[in-house]
Amino acid sequence: MTQLHTSAPTAGATATDAFLEVRNLSVKFPTDDGLVSAVNGMDFTLERGQTLGIVGESGSGKSVTSQALMGLLKGTSAQVTGQAMFQGKDLVTLPESAMRQLRGRNIGMIFQDPLSALHPFYTVGHQIAEAYLVHNKASKKQARAAAVDMLGRVGIPSPEQRYDEYPHHFSGGMRQRAMIAMALICEPELLIADEPTTALDVTVQAQILDLMSELQEETNSALILITHDLGVVAEVCDDVLVMYGGQCVESGPVDEIFYDTQHPYTLGLLNSMPTLSTAAGELNPIPGQPPSLLDLPKGCIFSARCQYAELVGEGKCAKERPELTVEAGHGKRCHLSGPQIITIRTSR
Amino acid sequence: MMTFILRRAGSLVLLLFAVSFITFTLFQLGPSDPAAAACGQECTPERVSEARVALGMDQPFFLQYFDYVRGLFSSRMIGAPGAQTLCEWPCLGKSFQTNENVADIIARSLPYTFSMAIGALVLWTITGVGLGLMAALRKGSPVDKFIVGAASVGVSLPIPVTGLFLLLLFVNQLHLLPFTTNEINSPFGPQGPGAWVANYLLPWIALAVLFSASYIRVTRTNMIETFGEDFIRTARAKGLAPRTVTFKHGVRAGITPVVTMLGMDIGLLLGGAVLTEQIFSVPGLGFTAVHAAISGDLPVTMAITMLAAFFVIVANVAVDLAYAAIDPRVRLQ
Numbered sequence: 001m002t003q004l005h006t007s008a009p010t011a012g013a014t015a016t017d018a019f020l021e022v023r024n025l026s027v028k029f030p031t032d033d034g035l036v037s038a039v040n041g042m043d044f045t046l047e048r049g050q051t052l053g054i055v056g057e058s059g060s061g062k063s064v065t066s067q068a069l070m071g072l073l074k075g076t077s078a079q080v081t082g083q084a085m086f087q088g089k090d091l092v093t094l095p096e097s098a099m100r101q102l103r104g105r106n107i108g109m110i111f112q113d114p115l116s117a118l119h120p121f122y123t124v125g126h127q128i129a130e131a132y133l134v135h136n137k138a139s140k141k142q143a144r145a146a147a148v149d150m151l152g153r154v155g156i157p158s159p160e161q162r163y164d165e166y167p168h169h170f171s172g173g174m175r176q177r178a179m180i181a182m183a184l185i186c187e188p189e190l191l192i193a194d195e196p197t198t199a200l201d202v203t204v205q206a207q208i209l210d211l212m213s214e215l216q217e218e219t220n221s222a223l224i225l226i227t228h229d230l231g232v233v234a235e236v237c238d239d240v241l242v243m244y245g246g247q248c249v250e251s252g253p254v255d256e257i258f259y260d261t262q263h264p265y266t267l268g269l270l271n272s273m274p275t276l277s278t279a280a281g282e283l284n285p286i287p288g289q290p291p292s293l294l295d296l297p298k299g300c301i302f303s304a305r306c307q308y309a310e311l312v313g314e315g316k317c318a319k320e321r322p323e324l325t326v327e328a329g330h331g332k333r334c335h336l337s338g339p340q341i342i343t344i345r346t347s348r
Numbered sequence: 349m350m351t352f353i354l355r356r357a358g359s360l361v362l363l364l365f366a367v368s369f370i371t372f373t374l375f376q377l378g379p380s381d382p383a384a385a386a387c388g389q390e391c392t393p394e395r396v397s398e399a400r401v402a403l404g405m406d407q408p409f410f411l412q413y414f415d416y417v418r419g420l421f422s423s424r425m426i427g428a429p430g431a432q433t434l435c436e437w438p439c440l441g442k443s444f445q446t447n448e449n450v451a452d453i454i455a456r457s458l459p460y461t462f463s464m465a466i467g468a469l470v471l472w473t474i475t476g477v478g479l480g481l482m483a484a485l486r487k488g489s490p491v492d493k494f495i496v497g498a499a500s501v502g503v504s505l506p507i508p509v510t511g512l513f514l515l516l517l518f519v520n521q522l523h524l525l526p527f528t529t530n531e532i533n534s535p536f537g538p539q540g541p542g543a544w545v546a547n548y549l550l551p552w553i554a555l556a557v558l559f560s561a562s563y564i565r566v567t568r569t570n571m572i573e574t575f576g577e578d579f580i581r582t583a584r585a586k587g588l589a590p591r592t593v594t595f596k597h598g599v600r601a602g603i604t605p606v607v608t609m610l611g612m613d614i615g616l617l618l619g620g621a622v623l624t625e626q627i628f629s630v631p632g633l634g635f636t637a638v639h640a641a642i643s644g645d646l647p648v649t650m651a652i653t654m655l656a657a658f659f660v661i662v663a664n665v666a667v668d669l670a671y672a673a674i675d676p677r678v679r680l681q
């Protein structure tokens with residue numbers, strides 16, 4: 001890992017040498033119905049050159065986490081607390097004006113639906129050049145050249161012509177390539193991709209993932225890949241973080257999560273994954289509903305749906321929220337002991 | 349873009365013919381008998397039929413329409429055979445009341461209507477869009493609530509109420525502004541632009557209060573929706589300055605419904621803001637049309653109706669062109 005040259009620690013910065021270190025990150029939205037606790041104490045670290053996959057059901061807080069890291073919740077009613085140290089700066093407390101300098105230049109972002117994420121009234125090239133111009137002292141001509149070059153690098157044929165076309169002239173895959181070009185034109189050290197392939201068909205999905213991995217290797221950047229798709233995680237990521245109810249319930253290297261699963265929710269998630277041999281209608285979704293974010297359970301957030309709570313006994317799961325315990329880089333948030341988990345895994 | 353403009357211009361001409369035909373037909377088939385109106389009091393049946401001949405109304409319908417249209421392209425003779433007079437191009441007939449060329453009457457009224465429309469338009473667009481945008485940017489704040497509240501009051505104030513109130517306050521009580529006069533109908537007149545503004549300020553405000561209220565609502569609603577769009581989040585994620593995000597990315601995308609409204613309102617207003625002109629005694633098209641209608645002066649009423657329709661149609665085409673300039677997707681269709 002080559003994180004050493006990224007930044008010299010600045011005076012007053014917290015003593016952390018991780019590239020990105022998120023500690024106890026929480027996000028709450030005041031609404032008419034009450035306070036929505038969308039993210040509840042997220043912890044993780046990420047090094048340069050690494051890919052972190054974030055998985056979890058719909059509504060588990062994946063997008064909100066990424067928006068908080070991007071500073072996109074600043075200036076809204078959202079209450080963001082905790083810490084997110086990025087190159088010596090705390091993204092949570094950083095003022096909007098300073099955050100703006102980081103956005104696009106040091107942290108890039110790719111969104112789920114490239115059609116709605118691109119502005120319909122400006123040419124694709126203009127939008128990419130615009131991203132270049134905010135952070136670089138360059139003429140319009142230089143920005144155009146940079147954008148054309150970037151369009152070529154993301155595999156868009158005849159980039160010089162496509163520069164002047166509008167998003168509605170592009171196919172879905174080409175649009176997402178253009179989004180990637182826009183996010184990467186300033187060569188950010190951290191790229192956050194929020195379900196970048198969900199809106200695309202399968203063959204295009206693979207191409208886009210390959211492209212992102214390739215560019216990541218070229219620039220040695222860090223990548224946070226948010227997805228529903230555990231298959232994608234297995235293919236692309238180094239580490240995985242499983243989210244449930246705005247919390248990290250399990251995290252660690254991909255292989256460990258897949259083959260040494262420590263959390264009942266992750267087990268359920270893996271079990272619900274369609275494989276080539278499952279026929280349609282034979283999926284095994286986790287029974288029950290995600291918890292209400294307006295009124296989270298006092299104990300384990302997963303307790304209402306967990307079939308192993310009795311194993312812990314004494315109603316502990318319903319009363320006491322488990323801490324995230326990390327052992328050799330593998331974190332879990334569950335009261336079950338290691339041997340209990342192994343018994344569960346082998347018995348199914 | 350060029351073919352787009354040409355196509356729109358072509359359909360504009362066709363529409364105008366259709367409108368002129370329909371208006372003409374309606375007035376011919378209408379319940380009022382222009383001939384009876386034209387011959388005045390102490391009418392005998394003979395005099396009515398004389399008048400009918402004089403007005404050309406004994407002719408077959410299509411011939412009358414054809415004659416009327418011909419007047420739009422060249423001068424023509426008008427009146428009973430033997431007593432014909434020249435009606436110079438553009439001929440829209442002659443007033444039953446004064447025998448004046450209708451085109452001259454319109455040319456005289458138009459500057460008043462323009463004067464009133466232009467200032468009101470500028471005033472309400474700036475306040476309506478400006479306040480609507482401000483409210484959208486501060487959604488949920490006291491500023492937003494105040495603006496929304498003011499707009500809902502403004503939209504329910506009828507022109508006669510605001511107009512009379514303004515007159516009473518600024519002219520009668522405070523003596524800050526003069527009574528409106530017929531002598532000023534252009535900022536380039538002998539009295540200068542200052543007097544022009546002073547003369548029309550109250551009608552402008554009265555119209556602006558009414559109109560800007562709905563502009564505030566439409567702007568606010570649409571901008572709030574637009575600011576929630578994904579491409580706005582993308583613009584922020586690029587690190588663009590808030591001003592660029594708001595105006596270049598937000599306003600351009602969210603303003604199209606306002607453009608539509610503006611087009612419709614300009615068209616309607618140029619046709620004559622009847623009430624406002626009445627209250628402030630501005631002898632514009634609306635004022636003239638009302639007086640013509642009351643006295644059964646068919647050629648004047650008809651010409652102003654057609655002109656109003658013309659303005660509405662032209663404004664619509666202008667809206668389409670503006671759309672095409674704003675939204676590249678429109679140009680394809």
Ligand SMILES: Nc1ncnc2c1ncn2[C@@H]1O[C@H](COP(=O)(O)OP(=O)(O)OP(=O)(O)O)[C@@H](O)[C@H]1O
Pocket residue numbers: 029031036038056057058059060061062063064065293
């Ligand atoms: N601005 C907001 N105000 C109130 N609640 C919000 C807001 N933004 C998100 N939420 C809530 O926060 C929760 C987490 O949302 P988030 O978009 O992060 O989920 P997600 O994991 O990305 O789901 P998906 O897989 O569907 O994208 C959801 O219940 C959502 O309703």
Ligand code: SF4
Pocket residue numbers: 263264265300301302303304306307308309312317322333334335336
């Ligand atoms: S803490 Fe208890 S309820 Fe929560 S996941 Fe573990 S066993 Fe299940």
Ligand SMILES: [Mg+2]
Pocket residue numbers: 062063064194
């Ligand atoms: Mg999401």
